[in-house]
Each structure stands twice: as C-alpha cells, then as structure tokens.
Amino acid sequence: MLRLHGRQGRRFAQTDGYDAYYAGAEANACVLLARLGIGVDYVTVLPDNDIAMAGVRQLQAQGVGTDHIVYTGEKLGVYFTEQGNAIRPTRVIYDRDGSSYAKTGPGVIDWRSCLDGAAWFHWSGIAAAVSQHSAEASAEALAIAREKGVCISADFNYRTTLWKYGKHPREVMPDLLQHSTVAVADLDSAAVYYGIETDKSASFEDRFRQCSRTLKERIPPLEVLAMSFRTPHGIQHAYSGALYYKGEYYFSTVHELPFITDQIGSGDAFTAGMLYGLMRGLLPQQIIEFAVACGALKQSIAGDWALVTKSEVEQFIQHGSSGRIIR
Amino acid sequence: MLRLHGRQGRRFAQTDGYDAYYAGAEANACVLLARLGIGVDYVTVLPDNDIAMAGVRQLQAQGVGTDHIVYTGEKLGVYFTEQGNAIRPTRVIYDRDGSSYAKTGPGVIDWRSCLDGAAWFHWSGIAAAVSQHSAEASAEALAIAREKGVCISADFNYRTTLWKYGKHPREVMPDLLQHSTVAVADLDSAAVYYGIETDKSASFEDRFRQCSRTLKERIPPLEVLAMSFRTPHGIQHAYSGALYYKGEYYFSTVHELPFITDQIGSGDAFTAGMLYGLMRGLLPQQIIEFAVACGALKQSIAGDWALVTKSEVEQFIQHGSSGRIIR
Amino acid sequence: MLRLHGRQGRRFAQTDGYDAYYAGAEANACVLLARLGIGVDYVTVLPDNDIAMAGVRQLQAQGVGTDHIVYTGEKLGVYFTEQGNAIRPTRVIYDRDGSSYAKTGPGVIDWRSCLDGAAWFHWSGIAAAVSQHSAEASAEALAIAREKGVCISADFNYRTTLWKYGKHPREVMPDLLQHSTVAVADLDSAAVYYGIETDKSASFEDRFRQCSRTLKERIPPLEVLAMSFRTPHGIQHAYSGALYYKGEYYFSTVHELPFITDQIGSGDAFTAGMLYGLMRGLLPQQIIEFAVACGALKQSIAGDWALVTKSEVEQFIQHGSSGRIIR
Amino acid sequence: MLRLHGRQGRRFAQTDGYDAYYAGAEANACVLLARLGIGVDYVTVLPDNDIAMAGVRQLQAQGVGTDHIVYTGEKLGVYFTEQGNAIRPTRVIYDRDGSSYAKTGPGVIDWRSCLDGAAWFHWSGIAAAVSQHSAEASAEALAIAREKGVCISADFNYRTTLWKYGKHPREVMPDLLQHSTVAVADLDSAAVYYGIETDKSASFEDRFRQCSRTLKERIPPLEVLAMSFRTPHGIQHAYSGALYYKGEYYFSTVHELPFITDQIGSGDAFTAGMLYGLMRGLLPQQIIEFAVACGALKQSIAGDWALVTKSEVEQFIQHGSSGRIIR
Amino acid sequence: MLRLHGRQGRRFAQTDGYDAYYAGAEANACVLLARLGIGVDYVTVLPDNDIAMAGVRQLQAQGVGTDHIVYTGEKLGVYFTEQGNAIRPTRVIYDRDGSSYAKTGPGVIDWRSCLDGAAWFHWSGIAAAVSQHSAEASAEALAIAREKGVCISADFNYRTTLWKYGKHPREVMPDLLQHSTVAVADLDSAAVYYGIETDKSASFEDRFRQCSRTLKERIPPLEVLAMSFRTPHGIQHAYSGALYYKGEYYFSTVHELPFITDQIGSGDAFTAGMLYGLMRGLLPQQIIEFAVACGALKQSIAGDWALVTKSEVEQFIQHGSSGRIIR
Amino acid sequence: MLRLHGRQGRRFAQTDGYDAYYAGAEANACVLLARLGIGVDYVTVLPDNDIAMAGVRQLQAQGVGTDHIVYTGEKLGVYFTEQGNAIRPTRVIYDRDGSSYAKTGPGVIDWRSCLDGAAWFHWSGIAAAVSQHSAEASAEALAIAREKGVCISADFNYRTTLWKYGKHPREVMPDLLQHSTVAVADLDSAAVYYGIETDKSASFEDRFRQCSRTLKERIPPLEVLAMSFRTPHGIQHAYSGALYYKGEYYFSTVHELPFITDQIGSGDAFTAGMLYGLMRGLLPQQIIEFAVACGALKQSIAGDWALVTKSEVEQFIQHGSSGRIIR
C-alpha cells in the first residue's frame, strides 16, 4: 500500500504535494521482523506497475521476502495522511476500494506454497475488512495454515472506516480468529468483534485482565495476548504494553513520549517486537518490554516502518529516551 | 481528478514523493476559459473529503463555477505521472476505477438545473471511457442539452488504457457525438471511433481534410472541427493546428517548441482556446491561431492548467517564443 | 499582503528562500468567516500584477468575495517572518510603506457600493496605522457605514512598528472607534489608544473587567468586547478568551497549547470566530468558546489563515487537543 | 537588493515560495571583480535589518568590501522574478520605491572617504532611475570622483519600468555620463538617453560602430565602450561582444548558448569582465573575449552572481561550452 | 560509494545541501544486470555504519546479491558532484583515500567463496587505481578467478585524478588485464595503459579498429572489446558504440541525445548492457545496440544507476528518443 | 569541516540527501566571537577545492579572518549527523581520517606569523585527537604562543570516537594543557585526561568545585575554568553553567530548554560567550550568564553556528525564552 503524506506538516487543504512511503499492517510488521533477523515473507496481491514495484523493492531492501507476491489487478491501495500535532489530530483518507488486494478472493494466492516449511502465519484484521473477497482469502489462508500446523498469530486491527461490504465484523472476525495461538488486540476491537465491554473506570491493567479472560474463552487455543496502551496526558503520551502469557499477566515499563514524529505504524512495530520475542524465546517480561520499545521508537521515525536495529531497541529498554548525542 | 507527479524529474522507481496538481480534461478547459473571461461551470461528481475539496477551491480560485458539483461516493480519481524527457517518454498510471465519477450514472447530476440558461455544453470522450455508468450519464446530459437547444461541443479524447468496461468505443461514441456542432478530434480517435483511416503518407493538412470530410458525413450538425498536430523533429516539437469551419479549412502557424516543461493538458488548452475564439466571434484564422498559442503556452507550465492571460496568448501569437526578459 | 516566511525554521541570517502566504488582518478574518459559511467581501487596494492576483485568487478559493478590490498603485505590502521557537522569538520585518494600500486615500474605494446591502462592516486598527492616507480612507468608510446603518466592528490591533506617519494613535483611533458596536481589543492597544491602565497584579479576568468598563464609557455604542489572552508558562501557552456582552462578562475554557506551529493570525481567527458567533446568534458563552477554539486551532496551521471547518472547531470545543488519529 | 525567484520554474500564479538571492547591478559587478582578485568596495544605502545584513555578509563572503555601506531608512529594494523558458519570457516585478537606496540624496554617503585612494569609480544608470534623490546622489558621487581624478566607468542600464519620478532619462543621463572614460551600453539605452538611432537592417558590428561614433562625440572623455549582443535563433542564444578601444573596434567570438539557466546578471558579469581586462592591462581583443566569456558563464548559474574563477573563464575562452565532466 | 550531488543544479560554491545516491563502477553495472534478470553479486569492502548499510540495502532492493561484502575499516568512499550544463562542465571532487575499500589488501575478501559456482568475474580499473592495497586485492581476485576458470571481463576506466599511490598505471594495469576475455575500454585508457596512440584525424570506426588490433596483441585471450563514443556537436551529444567480437567489427546506431539529465554512470550502463548481451547469447550487432541503448537511457535518469527495464531498452532500440507520453 | 545533516529529521537509513553546514569546534567559536565584534582569525589546514572554499567564504561572511589558513592535502574533514529527537538520540558518523588537517604536522602552519600581534590563542582538544601529526602541530603552536606571551585558552572537548592513533589522551593532553590560563572543560574530559573522579551523588555545583580544585593543581597557570551542564528531565533540558574565576565560584541561572532545534555547537557557543566576557572585562557572574545564554540560543538554530547578535544574547539573559513575536 502507498502512503501519501502531506508535505511539511501542511493540511490536505493547503499541501502542494505528498511524501511517499510504502506501508500496510503486515508489511510494516515484516519490515521490523526482517531487520531484527527473522526470516519473513510478505504475501499480498499487487498490480504490476512501477509504483507497486518500487514498494516491493523497498521491502526487499529491508530483507523481506517477496517471492510469493501475486501481481494482478490494476490498483495499488493508497492512503493519504495529514500530519497532526498537539492541537489538531492526524487525519487519514483511505483509497483502497478496488485495489488488487481488495479484489483478491480464494485461489489467487498459492497459500500451500507460501506456507511450505513456514513456522508461523501472521495476519491482520484489516485483511478481512477491505472486501468480501479479501475476507474469503483470509479464511482460505487460515484453513491451510491450520491444516499445516503452522502457528497462527493475528492482529485484531479494527478500522471503523473500512468494513463497508455489508457484513458486521462480528459476523466475520470470530470465525477467522478462532484458531489463533497468539494475538495482538485492543479494547475497541475486542468490543466490536466479540462484544467484550470492560469497566471504563478500572485501571488499564484490570481492563486488560478482564478482556483477556473473555478472549481466552472465545478463542480456545489462545496462549498469548498483547495490547499496547497510550494515554495522552498534558503534552506527553504515556505508552506501555500488557502481555497475557500462558495464564499469567505481565506489564511493561510506562514510557513518556513527548514529540511524536509519526504515530502511524507503532502498533505494527509493537506486534513485530512481540513476535520477535516469542520466536527468540525471550521471557514474558522481556517480550513485552521489547514490544513496547519497538512501538515507542517507531514514533520517532517518519513513515510506517520502524527503521531500527536490535541494538537500538535494547538501548531504549535500558536508557529510555534521552536527548543524547551518540558520536 | 488529482494528478500526482514524481518529484524533480525522478522516475516512479526512485521518487520519494509527488507534487500534487488538480486536473481532468474538462476541468483544464474550464480553467483556461475562466481565465480568459468566459463564465463557466464545471460539473462533476466528487467524494466529500478534504483532498477533493482542495481541488474544488483551486478551481474557484481560477474563476470556475463549482455550484453544480455533486458530492457522493468515496474516491477521487487519481493519476500518477513520471516526467519524461528528450530520451525517455512521460509515463502515466491511472487510478480512476471506482471513483465517485466512474460510479455516476443517470440521475446523479441535475443536468436540467446545470444547463438552465447555459449557451454551451462541452464534454470529453474520457467521460464515456471510464465506466458504463459514466457513459450513461454522458448520454443523459447530451439528451437534455439537445432538448434545451444548447450548443454541444465534444473533445474526442480517446485513451487506450481506459475503456475497460466491456464496450468498444465504436459502440458508444458515435451515438454520443451525433449532435455535436463543434468538435476537437485527432486522427487516432477518429480511427477508433469511426474507422476513419487517412493516408499516412499524405501531409497533415491533407489528412485533416480527409478526416473532416468523413466526420462531417457521420456527424451531420458538425460545423467546426479542430485538431492540433505535434511532430517531434530532432530536439524540437513542431506544434500546429487545423480548423474546419463551415466548409472551409484553416491552418495555423507552425510553432517550434523546444524544452517542453509539461506536455499534459496542452490538448485541453487548445480546446479552450478554440472555444474562446468561437464564443467571442473571432475570425476562423484567428480562432486556430489562438487555440494553438494556448496549447503551446501550456507546455511551458508545470501542471495541467494553462495559467496564462489573454494578453500573454496574444503576445505569443505576435512574437512566438523568444527567451526575452519582461521587466 | 504577501507574507514571506523563512524556510524550514531558518533564521533570516541563514535562510536561502521564503515560503509565501497571503495575509493581512482583515483578509485573515474574511477567510475564516467564508469557510464558516458567512458571505463576506474583502475590500482593499492592490497593484495590478501577477503576485497580487495570485493572492486574490487564493482568497476566491476560500470563498471570499473580491469584486470590490481596487487595483491601483505599484506595490503589494510585504512582511517577512522568521520562525521563532521555544527559545528565541518569532521576528517580523514589515515592508508596507508605499504599498497600494498605504497610498489609498478617500475616494479610491467606492464604499457606498461596497456597503450596499451589507449588514456588517469590520475593520482593523492596522488600516489606520499604515499612513495618513489610509487613516483617512478608514474614516471615509466608517462615515458611510454609519450613514447606512451598518453594524460596525473593529479590531484594535496596535502595532508598535507601524504608526510612522507623524500622528500618535491616540490622536487618530478614538475618533475612528467611536461608533463601534463590537470590538476586539487587547490591554496594550487599550493603553495606547485610550490611556487605560489596568492593575498588572490583578487577574486577567479583573483586568478585562476594568478595561471593559472604561472602554464602554469611551465608546458609547459598544455592546460587545472580546479579548484573547496568552500566558506562556513553562513549555505551554495557556490560551483563553473573555467576552463582555451587553453588560455581562463571560470567560472561556483555558486551553493549554503545546507546540505552536504558527502563532501569527490567531488573533484574526479569534475575531472571525467571535463575529461568526454574533452573526449566527450563539449564546455569549458559546461565542467566546467558539472564538477561542478558532484562535487555538489557527496555531496548529502554517500561514496566517485558519484553514478549519465548523465541524473541526466544534470538535475542538468538545475534546480539546488530543493527539488522536482520525481514520 | 533582494531577488525573490519563484520556486522550481513555477509561475508567479502558482509558486508557493521564492528562492532568495542578493543582487543589484553594481553588487553583481563587484562580486565578480572580487572573485577575479580585484580589490573592490560596494557602496550603497541599506536598512539596518537582518535581511539586508544577510546580503552584506554574502558580499563579504565573495571578498567585496562593505565598510562604506550606510545603514538608514526602512526598506531593502526587492525584485521578484518568474523563471522563463524557451516558450514564455522571464518576468520581473520590481518593488524598489521607497527603498533606503531610493531615498538616498546627496550627503548621505561620504563619497570623499569612499573614493579616498580609489583608482576607479563604477556606477550604473539604474542608480539614477530609481528616484530624484538617488539621481542627485549619483551626481554628487560623480562630481567628487571627477574632482579626485578617479577613472569613471558607467553602465548605461536603461530599465523601462523604472524612471517614474517625473524626469525623462534624456534630461538626466547625458549630464551624469559626460565624464565617463569607460562605458558599457546597449543600443536601446543609447537611443533613449541620446536619441541615437542605428540602422536596424545593418549588422550588429555596423550598428555598434555607428553608435560608438555618436557616443564618442557626446561623451568627449570616452575611450572605451563595450556592448554585448544576444540573438536568440531557434533554440540557442548567440552571444557575443564588441569593444571600442581608443579609436579601434574589436569583436569577440560568437558563443552559441543553449539552455540558459539564469540570464539575469549576465550584463553585469560582462561589465566586470571588461573592467577586469582594463585594470589588468589585457590587450583589447583579450578584454572583449574575457568579458563575453564572463557574461556567457553567468548564464549557466542560478542567481545574479557570476560564481566563477579566473581559470574557469580562461578555460571557457579556450574550449567554449562542452558538456564535459571534470573529475 | 556515496555520491553527494549539489542540489538543484547549484554550484559547489552556492549549494546548501547534497542529494545522496549510491554509486561505484561495479555497483552500477551490477544494478543494471540484476534489473535485467542476471544473477549478480557485488563484492566490496565497506565500513559497518548506517550510511554504508543504507547503500547495501538499496543494492538489495535492485536485486543485487550482497552476501560477500566485507565490513571493516572506518570510511565509506565519497564523491561530490556539481551538475554541469551545456555551458559549464560537470565537476567531481573525490574523497576516497583511506576508505574501507582503499585499505583492502589481499586476504580481506574470501574470493574463493565469492567465485564458487560463478561463471563470470567483472572488475574495473578504478579498483586498482585507489591504492597499492586495492591493486593487490584485484590481483588476488584475478588469480583465483583464472584458477577457477571463470570468464574475466574488465572495464579499463582510467581516472586521471586517482592513481596517486606512486605507480604509473602502465606498471600495473597490463598485468591485471592480461587474462581478460572481454573488455570495455576507451581510447584514452588504452593510450595510458598500453601507449596505444590512434590517428586523431581518422574516423571513430577506424580508430576503434586500430586500437582493437593492438589490444588483441597485448591481451591474447581477448575475444570481445567494446567502446562507447560521445561527440557533443552543437547542442546534442551524438552517442554510439563499437564492438570487436571474435575478429569482426560491429557499429551501433548513432543516437542523438539532447538534454542529458545525468551523464555519470552511462559507461557502466553500457558495460552492463554488453555483458547482458554476451550472457544471453545475443548476436554481436544486437549486443552493441543493446549496450548503447542502456548507456543512452542512463543519461535520462538522475543518479548513477540505470533504473530501466529490459522492455524499455528494447523500445528505445526500436523507437529511439521521442518525447511521447505513455498512458 | 563539512557537516552533512540528514534531511528533514530523516534517519541515515532513509534520508535521500543532506543539508550542508560548515563546522568545527574552533570555527564555531570564531564565528560567534566575530559576530560579537571580537577580531578573530581562524587558523587551519584545508584542501584547495571549491567545497572547502565555500566554507572559507562562509567564515568570511561572518567576519572571521581567514588569511592564515594553509591550503594543502586532498580531503576536507566531514561529519554526518542524523537528527535525534526526544525519543531517539542524535547520531554522528565522523569521516576525518586523512583530512588535510589530520595530516598537518609541525611546520605546515606559520604560527609565528599567525600569532604576531595576537593577544589570545584558543584551541580545542579535538585538534590533538585526530592524529599524531595534528597533536604535534598543536604542541608547536602552544610552544610559540607561550614564547610570545599570548594568553592561552583551551577547550578540553574529549571525543570517544576519535583518539585512534595509538596514544591514550592521558599521555598527550596534560602536556598540551599545562600552560592554559583559561579552560572550558566537562567532567568526562577531566576524568579521561587527568583521572579526576568526582562524587556522582553530589550536586553539580559540588562536583564542579571538586574538579576545579584538582585541575587548578594540575594546571598551575589556570585562572579561569568554565563548564556547562545539561540535565534532561522529563521533556526539557535544564541547561546552566559554572565558572571558577581566580579562586571564586560562580553559577549561572538554570535555563529550561524545551524543543532543541540543534544541540551540536552549543558547547562552542558557550566557550565563545565566556571568551567574549573575559575579553570585554565583564564581571564573573556576567561572564557565566553571557556564556550560558550563548549556549542556549545556539540550540534554537540549525547548524553549528550561533547566528545571534549581542543584543539577542542580552535579551535572552533578561527575559529567557518566551515564545513572543517581535514585530
């Protein structure tokens, strides 16, 4: 997907051009996993044109495998962003209808070949939100992943302005999520997909526990659930994470983040950080600290991708943000 | 429609952003007509979002009426351009499927109100190329224009990469064009729409005469037909125009144009220049000279719009291109 | 007026170019009123050149009427700005002497025609500060507005570095302001124009009450008086407003504004917000909340114009600044 | 003087900012002379603000002496430029009225101190065109230069759009030019200042001889007269120079210049090249070749200044333009 | 190697920043080969820092293998470029001394592993020009390549401003070149390396024949030799190629290239085109046409890399440069 | 030295170009001293190329004398910077090995001539860190300065990533520093050069007193020692200074600095402010306030140079940072 970001903090109403970044929830997660040394393949459907190809090449530059991408259809998904600031919100205009991906139904991608030898399949709720066809393609992939015994992880990722093809997410998502072993969620998605309401006056930790308990009931194979939390208070964003791991709860350090450069993609960086921790066998507390550090660092970088190294993540865990100069 | 033009002459494969221009064949013609002092309204269908609205405001800035624009649907048509140069061609990638305009069928625009008190209705073949719906909307508009006795002009404007909805242009265009009093065409469009083949070894003037004769037979009310011609020879483009006007042929000065800044939109500027000449009652030779000067000047300006004044067009007719400094 | 703003936060001493914005106290107020749906005309005097005309077209794009602008003289007023930050102040260099506007005396603008059918006449003290001629033109306009029974509102807008034509503001402004029904002022202007000193140790609310009482005595028809207040404290600016409305005092929410993008023009946005509230018959508390929200949002946008919608202002009133993403 | 040049070839009607260059006929000539190793002082009047000071510092960077600049008044002269191309002309909008320089009358600059120990005084006709005051300041300077026996050189430099203070150039310039030993002129200026008409059908060489003969009669001390000529033909500019030197005529190589980057300032570079040749005692043919090479090279450089070295000028004389790479 | 290119055509003397491109003769050739579908590995030595790594990632994005790059030392080679134009030459300032590559001696790169399974080894004379150490590393690689029976091709690539380590190229290059089967050369390099002087008054074709004959004697295994030729004439560059192939001579179409965007890297594109032709078994005339088309197209693209597709090269061979729009 | 700063806050991993600033500890200090009216000469060794010369011209523009610069060698020192923010640190990559300066040994600069008539010699520890040669050149300069009785001041300026030529700083620096009358230091440098460890749990004031006492013992002529301190706390940096002056201690106001634009060069601005205070005979408390204000203001300006005026420094001392607009 192509992100077109209004220049120099200008509003849509006044910008005379757009900076271009390649993006997409799964692509963003792949980029960080690849940078951290995990072998990943990004599987999607794109039109066969030079703009889409430039994005594929940028993924390759980050070390992401692109061999299973299918080229068909005519349109690359686009989204436009207007940079927000402490006074006015960031705005997003999606232009994804009719994209090569949205038109992808079952049979387009050769999932059996994609998953051959794979240990893990990660997908995001956005994949099911774009169109009926793409929801069916997700179902197809999940069925094959399950058949092959691949570990399945999901990012709930509910977006109000998608889901326009006539189904309520509650009709679609529980089925798709039912075989997940690992999930990243947020309280809003859980409410929409499963009707889980938590006590808004309770602490984040308690709401996470409440939500986890219900989700665990609704998704029996679920062993790991993670959420990130953001509380703007005064100038800063307080940013932290919670992890349910095989029956226990773990909560990360709370990072105070002033001066967000680009908030978009921080959820995907958090997800990639958590997946990295699981894949590398870190301890649960280490996993959630690593995931939160990834999500935090992303917010200091323009574009959707967390262009960081493992060593930078580790330094952030140790020292937090600091305004130093590293000469 | 939004045009996104790769920065600083960069290829799609290497650009990191896009300059934004608003465009579209009819919009481009409206802008120049309004700048020349003709009262015009641009009628189209757009999504109700800030990016589309920024384009509407730019049209208003040029003096184009926008009261009849209908806001519905979700997508603004987009096209991406890669700047060509003397060695490699300019490239265009369209992203128009599913746009608010493409989804427009009959009944969306209130053509009766639009044409109330209007003297002229101008449309372009692209309007019929985007989708079955939009072709039907064109037919609806033309029927009402004819009913109201409004003068109808058409720009043939054939684009190979559109026309994807299952009809051959020959099945659609002759019907839509049959009531045109004024037309801008080109030899390729005439061949596609009507099967008119001219003698490729003949001079441009003779080919224009051949084509005009046949078109006049096929479109009985046709009184005025104009074409522009471009011959790259060596470094320069030779650029000129031809006019059939009530039975007589007129040919413009041939302008040698070195260093094209932006070729896109020159046809629309030519069209607007011809319409201006007709509306202001210029003599036929003046009309074609004016039209060609508009088309030439456009090519010295970035973006689709001919941001010129009447006085600049007249100076160009008198002095041609010159590399002077006007202090 | 043309604002030339040093690029990318560079100092005058180091910038290699300037971003261009069109500006001016009354123009800024017109833009926001037009965006909020109020029919407005901007009346001024400009030179007849392409740079001035580009500004006029940008005003038209915002929906501001420009039919009464008079084109004469040779110079567009210019001001240069150097972006300040939390450590060093924003700097302004004016270049307005001898502008078409500064040379405007009585008889240049046809005020009778301008005010024909108008319900409201708004002007700013800057109009009287530029030159003796322009002060006389303001007097002429005010006399005709009064004669026609148009509601008169004034923005005190004292600028130390203008007022160079040999008169003290106190000799000029009280006469011009004497028929105002509505005014926007600030404590400094009131001190310069009327010698009103308020108790610096008192609260802002009390100082506003003191100042209002004296102004009400000095300007008998005055029914509405508004002021905005800004207190930088630590990193943030506390920003709020006060309204005197037919004998009662109303005070807005205090907004904490971190990260000012561009402070210039916030007073004009506040003024436009208040005028909007009056024109739409909002309740006094609503008026001052709306005005303050307009002034606050302006500070998140580059350039002098408050490029916001009514719905954004209302959301800001409800939620304040929040760092959200609106997808 | 500050030159503000519309960004990236955009028209005034569409640019959203301006690149900034410091300029002015005498300043431009000083810069090249200083780069060529000649000790020069630039004498002018500027306002005491950071934008003017940034220009002074750029002159110092080029090695130009600035000790005699007087700081008074409020306005730096400005001119706006729109980049032309092979199809449309370069456009200039002046904003110089009321500048510190235009308000300079006799007694402001201490010419006696400026010329103390100086061997040469060079001035341009623009200095007399801006205002009555500035013409008087030129007269004062020339009287003192003559009294001190300093060699006087003049650049005729007629600009139609200046000379607005109520005098015809013919009333002013002959007096000011009467003591010139060296002059740079052009046929238009000679026609305006002295009524010298040359035979338009004659060759440039013959027209130069005709003009020189009459000017020599009108300016008795004149020993050296130079002109540059530019003939756009097809795509290229033919650019050459002519020199009258103590009774003999010399004509330079004709350079074919394709792709002018920035034509403005080439006359001043030509002038500086000629003055350099005279000051260094080159032979007449060498002088005119050097001057023309300076004027040609300037046209390959953005901004008004000929940022070249002596060695580059000499290489251009030897090899002309060539498209080589110097590694 | 990092190329830093002065912004927007500015001279070194005036630029305020540099565009960044990754470059280097062998890297450039690899990029085009990879884009054409040939499996290639780029072997070099780089420092382990983020700027070098960004370049490696860009190579990966182009499909170039980077597994054999060795990371040691402290400095990435840099070269600065000033964009030339038709009036003044392009200028280059090298900053390569002490780079990781220049410090590379034998034993640093594991050539045996690099060449394991490889069919071809291509190198450039610049590799031997940078330092004594790097010349020795080239010798080591060539010895192993020969031992393994890999086909060896060489680009003569003589640069006057390198070769500073105390050896004349004639002492070094003939030994290194002696086992080449394929070579790209130019008349200057042949003169410097082998003392081959050709008759300057002869045609390019004849000079190529003369040079080829002598080189064939001096490099016994040489079967293929190619050269490109550039003749600036008037505004255009005439650009063509010659091929000696197993005893016969082949000459390409001469392309007239107006408006060079960036000349640097065209030799490497020519080389890659020729290697592609050889590897794919094209006929000799096809090979030289393909190579010349690659070299020509490169000159229309900013940066050192020929970002073209096979299909674009083939279209250029068929149609040449044309100023078309491909919609 | 040339600083290349990644564009618009982009990481090295994603920037497509670099803004260029000229820099270097002594150059930075010279620039501010010259701007404050102190006559200074910058003495260094540079290659004779256009990029170095552009930097020399920028120094001249700031009023810095450059007559004693020696032009030899081939490489200008470069350093690359990646802009940090509140979440991730600023990063620096040095490329100084082999620079003209690093290769400078004794005898290259004519120190006797440089110091002829000079009252003060200031140098920085970086000069001794780059290479054995440059350390020897520093020793030579210091010997001659001492012989001539010039006041010697030193900036300790320890950089971990330099000092690669095989000596520990402790073997080199104490000798070079032993004749300093004035020094700027920091606790880290004092620890590395002299092994001075201060009590980390003590207040900054106490640690400064501890360190001063020991340094005074180790550098007998030392009369003045200054340090600046920075404590990031929450979002802001607390920034202040301490001065040991002839036996007494003085501590500045603590400035809270939010939103650092560019931290690099603030130490050099602090040093220049202190030297200015000493040279102008300010009282000790005034000296340290002046130095700290210079260091603070620098942090609001892009690039290494403190482009401020004396009056701006004085205003900052009076009012601190304030977010005002100065019209």
Ligand SMILES: [Ca+2]
């Ligand atoms: Ca812009």
Ligand SMILES: [Ca+2]
């Ligand atoms: Ca961003």
Ligand SMILES: [Ca+2]
């Ligand atoms: Ca870019």
Ligand SMILES: [Ca+2]
């Ligand atoms: Ca364009």
Ligand SMILES: [Ca+2]
């Ligand atoms: Ca900008």
Ligand SMILES: [Ca+2]
């Ligand atoms: Ca701004």
Ligand SMILES: [Ca+2]
């Ligand atoms: Ca722009």
Ligand SMILES: [Ca+2]
């Ligand atoms: Ca320019």
Ligand SMILES: [Ca+2]
């Ligand atoms: Ca620039």
Ligand SMILES: [Ca+2]
């Ligand atoms: Ca380039």
Ligand SMILES: [Ca+2]
């Ligand atoms: Ca960029």
Ligand SMILES: [Ca+2]
């Ligand atoms: Ca910076």
Ligand code: NI
């Ligand atoms: Ni940007």
Ligand code: NI
């Ligand atoms: Ni723009």
Ligand code: NI
């Ligand atoms: Ni813009």
Ligand code: NI
């Ligand atoms: Ni870029």
